[in-house]
Amino acid sequence: MPDKNKVTAQDVVIEKDKNKKEQIYNQYVKDMTPKHSAFANLCKAFFVGGLICTLGQGLLNLYKYWGAGEELAAGYTSLTLIFLAVLLTGLNIYPKLAKFAGAGSVVPITGFANSVAAPAVEYKKEGQVFGIGCKIFTIAGPVILYGIFFSWLLGVIYYILMELGVVK
Numbered sequence: 080m081p082d083k084n085k086v087t088a089q090d091v092v093i094e095k096d097k098n099k100k101e102q103i104y105n106q107y108v109k110d111m112t113p114k115h116s117a118f119a120n121l122c123k124a125f126f127v128g129g130l131i132c133t134l135g136q137g138l139l140n141l142y143k144y145w146g147a148g149e150e151l152a153a154g155y156t157s158l159t160l161i162f163l164a165v166l167l168t169g170l171n172i173y174p175k176l177a178k179f180a181g182a183g184s185v186v187p188i189t190g191f192a193n194s195v196a197a198p199a200v201e202y203k204k205e206g207q208v209f210g211i212g213c214k215i216f217t218i219a220g221p222v223i224l225y226g227i228f229f230s231w232l233l234g235v236i237y238y239i240l241m242e243l244g245v246v247k
Contacts, residue, residue: 124183127176131187135160157188164189168196195219 138159142152167173173193177184184190198217240246 120181123179124181126183127180128183128186131160131184131189135187160187160189161192164192165196168193169200171200173197191219191222 135156138156139152142155143149147155164173167176173184173189174197177190177193184193237246
């Protein structure tokens with residue numbers, strides 16, 4: 080009867096080979112994993128996000144200077160920032176900016192415009208209906224859906240509270 084606890088030379092060779100492969104794999108993973116600096120990423124996000132917000136403030140001031148009221152100037156500013164983000168997405172510039180800046184480019188309204196436009200650009204080869212039409216809201220669709228739903232829900236709650244005399 081063979082002894083199960085007996086270690087053979089073949090077992091030792093297999094174990095050494097296994098350890099060597101594991102070391103090679105671990106070194107490969109270490110070499111291929113991108114090195115990130117949290118502080119550098121934070122600075123880039125802050126800088127780019129700040130530039131986008133500064134551009135927005137500059138546009139707001141410009142539209143006011145041209146005679147638009149506060150509300151109209153704010154609308155034009157949002158519209159201009161959205162247009163610029165979609166244009167830069169179509170020219171493949173915004174994705175490069177987003178890769179560099181991370182959350183600094185994603186948080187402002189321009190990031191939302193990019194998330195709507197990017198799938199349309201990516202799937203345009205599949206045609207107007209099955210490409211652009213079906214894929215344009217893959218990322219932004221849930222945001223729009225839940226935004227509309229909860230706005231409606233809060234409106235109903237507000238109406239009920241008004242009818243009960245809780246809110247005037």
